[in-house]
Amino acid sequence: xxxxxxxxxxxxxxxxxxxxxxxxxxxxxxxxxxxxxxxxxxxxxxxxxxxxxxxxxxxxxxxxxxxxxxxxxxxxxxxxxxxxxxxxxxxxxxxxxxxxxxxxxxxxxxxxx
Numbered sequence: 303x304x305x306x307x308x309x310x311x312x313x314x315x316x317x318x319x320x321x322x323x324x325x326x327x328x329x330x331x332x333x334x335x336x337x338x339x340x341x342x343x344x345x346x347x348x349x350x351x352x353x354x355x356x357x358x359x360x361x362x363x364x365x366x367x368x369x370x371x372x373x374x375x376x377x378x379x380x381x382x383x384x385x386x387x388x389x390x391x392x393x394x395x396x397x398x399x400x401x402x403x404x405x406x407x408x409x410x411x412x413x414x415x
């Protein structure tokens with residue numbers, strides 16, 4: 303991902319040389335690619351923590367939630383260490399759930415909640 307203003311864009315990397323330090327000191331691809339959101343089938347969504355319902359705790363800027371709400375219907379997957387999965391996290395109407403939470407110990411399918 304690449305942060306540009308309030309937007310979340312995506313770039314392509316073929317090697318670590320394609321990365322530069324970007325927003326928040328995180329390595330990002332150097333240039334965004336032209337990406338049609340309707341072409342996305344699966345997206346890996348980062349988080350500080352996830353809950354059993356598929357809600358995530360991020361850094362509070364809403365980049366991923368704004369991007370995810372406009373997607374047609376990809377499978378959204380959260381990857382997280384098991385000890386960072388909570389029963390419940392605080393949410394609001396802008397939060398977008400992931401469909402599956404995967405840790406090193408379990409897979410949680412959240413659509414049943």
